[in-house]
Amino acid sequence: MKRFPILDEKWTYDYGVVFKGMELVWKITGDHKYYDYIKQSMDQFINEKGEIRDYHLEEYNIDHINNGKLLFLLYEQTGEEKYKKAIELLISQLKTHPRTKEGGFWHKKIYPDQMWLDGIYMGSPFYAEYGKKFNHPKVFDDVAKQVILCANHTKDPKTGLHYHAWDEKHEEFWCNKETGCSKNFWGRAMGWFVAAIVDILDYMPEDHKDHPEIIEVFQDCIEALLRVRDPESGVWYQVLDQGHRPGNYLEASCSCMFLYAITKGIKKGYISEEKIETAKDIYKGIITQFIEVREDGLVNLNKTCQVAGLGNKEKRDGTFVYYISEPIICNDLKGIGAFIQASAETETLS
CATH class of the missing domain: 1.50.10.10 (Glycosyltransferase)
Structure with a gap:
């Protein structure tokens, strides 16, 4: 977190690997800074319409699904519809992949x-x-x-x-x-x-x-x-x-x-x-x-x-x-x- 205060360069699967680790640490320690790190980074990509920056469904790249795992956490914690819409967007890829x-x-x-x-x-x-x-x-x-x-x-x-x-x-x-x-x-x-x-x-x-x-x-x-x-x-x-x-x-x-x-x-x-x-x-x-x-x-x-x-x-x-x-x-x-x-x-x- 000190080296990378936010992960926002591109919608890439390795971010999701880090974020899932952060989620585990948050749940173990209860320290909200780990959740905040996930949310602040993910919010750089998800707009209010549930669209995902740098994501292109028509590429049919399975790698681009991985970060979506954090959307469930964010939707559960905030109730914000933009996260649910982003989940459905990624599911629409899998339905037509x-x-x-x-x-x-x-x-x-x-x-x-x-x-x-x-x-x-x-x-x-x-x-x-x-x-x-x-x-x-x-x-x-x-x-x-x-x-x-x-x-x-x-x-x-x-x-x-x-x-x-x-x-x-x-x-x-x-x-x-x-x-x-x-x-x-x-x-x-x-x-x-x-x-x-x-x-x-x-x-x-x-x-x-x-x-x-x-x-x-x-x-x-x-x-x-x-x-x-x-x-x-x-x-x-x-x-x-x-x-x-x-x-x-x-x-x-x-x-x-x-x-x-x-x-x-x-x-x-x-x-x-x-x-x-x-x-x-x-x-x-x-x-x-x-x-x-x-x-x-x-x-x-x-x-x-x-x-x-x-x-x-x-x-x-x-x-x-x-x-x-x-x-x-x-x-x-x-x-x-x-x-x-x-x-x-x-x-x-x-």
Whole structure:
């Protein structure tokens, strides 16, 4: 908050990651400054008509849904109709968003016929919260479909890990032409996926027919991730299963997302309480590997991959070399948001 007194540059999904962390801290501490930070920042984008600055529905970019999760909080706290109108605007995107033949949301209009793990985080928790809070139970069938389709198409049967993305047509230059999957297991992609699932389960009715399967997907992911966790540092590599390869590195954002999912999963009963000590060890690893306290008292989060994607540019080919080539930066908002969320969940873990 000292570095970024307000987040108002553009409607970008990483703001939502930070704001959800702030929401958790507000609820834990009761300090209203965290809520005020969210509201003041979000109000830079939402006008009285419920229109969103820098948002263009016709782009059909699933990333642009993520910040909408904060609109529920703001509507509940203020009762102001502009937030409800903005929620409905984002829902109108999901109602018309392009889909695969099986009904999975395309990641973006510019990435046709593709589902990415990232996209489940960007769209489905918002969609599920809408279903619960606005009493649209049919939404849960669609939310479950997104998770299950993405899980089934991206899972590697040998490791239990999930590939970053899947091309329905098996044609993209980055995909395996037999499976349609990308080539590697990128840490943050799986981070988005497990964080999404544990958040979706906050809203999905326990008696929904797909509830058990979604929990099973979540549990399988966590087990697979724990198998490839680096035993020495206690955290995870950028390319999850290739820690031995030169150039690979311990990466902050995915490690924080995994910890968030694990600690929240323990609290919700999806993961055994026997994993509490594991969670604490992961937290220690994150502090040791990534956190730096400066002389002026400010805290740095180091070693976050700035961005990684597939297609659009030839270098974004999903190879190991590609994933380790993207910039590694300090205090990336995605990493900061994930760290705040992970810390909030872990420090309230009894």
